[in-house]
Amino acid sequence: MTDNVQAPAPQVWPSLWANDAPALIRFLVEAFGFEEVVTYRDGDVVQHCQLDWPPGGGIMLGSARDDPGNPWRLTPGTFGAYVVSDDIDALHARAAKAGAEILREPSGTDYGSRDFMARDPEGNLWSFGTYRGEKR
Template identity: 45%
Template sequence: MAGTDGGRPSIYPTVLYRDAKAAIRQLTEAFGFAAPAVHEGDDGTVAHAELVQGNGAVMVGSKGTGGVFDSVMKDAGPTGVYVVVEDVDAHHRRAVEHGAEILMPPTDQDYGSRDYMARDAEGNIWSFGTYAPEIRG
């Protein structure tokens, strides 16, 4: 997922939550993301957050802020994000220990990956696995 600008990713999935603070807690505690940047609005909502896993990142924010992205996403359904992890079984154990809803246990795939799937507290689907295709530009 490395980009061409100093190793920065060039694609950032963006997920909005009714309770972004709770989502950030779950994503960091259960799924092992780091949260190097969390910016709150004056009303305490999450205006913008960056959560990092390996060399990839996802942006998170609060629903109902009235911004353009919030407005166009208001009727969007849950999203799905795939995250590459080194040790799927250890990652899965951590998620289970923190009460994550597991939709598929660690499973070996025909294409050589080992994956598991979980749902976050607001219905978004997070897949974690070893499949990391090389991106050629």
Template identity: 45%
Template sequence: MRTVYPLVRYRDPDAAIEWLGKAFGFEEHGVSRDEAGVVKHAELTVGTGMVMLGKGDPGGPGIYVAVDDPDAHNDRAVAAGARITMELTDQSYGSREYACEDPEGNIWYFGTYRP
């Protein structure tokens, strides 16, 4: 594994991006939007740290782990009994990734993301 990123979902990601900048000093590193202009994925940085966010129901953060081989990583997780919540997919922002739940329901994302 290379890097771990916290991931937070917001009902209104544009408002969250603005507020996180004003309140905590985060700056936009990159934003990917769908055809309707809705934020699919955003990266905010402060210093050398980064958080990811996107549209969704709040209720708990996720964890994004950058890996070199998401296909092999996915196979290992499935073999261990992980419940896949997002199939391995090539994303429009350049990452190949999947998501799964751990035994207590926490969501983990694994992919090739490189900031």
């Protein structure tokens, strides 16, 4: 590491594969507000992309490819995630404007969260809510 810059603390980083990874990256940045940190490409094939979620954590994604020897083969469109956000209504408006398929409009839950659910163009499910989990 240089310039006293440290990597983030250990976290869970879900990952997914996409049929059109470059398009999905653009969508996730525009619709949901992920931040593209790094993308390694081989032509149109995304070998690895890190998208950070501004409040913390993020996801890793890459292009689906026929690689029978790779034990990390993931089926595009089968991913689902719950993502914490403080401003559900603004995020919902952003996602809807960018063309996300809204599956559930913003609403309250019986455990005190405000949530909405959307599907991205690859078919992945995204639930955004204010619930941060219980204390350990």
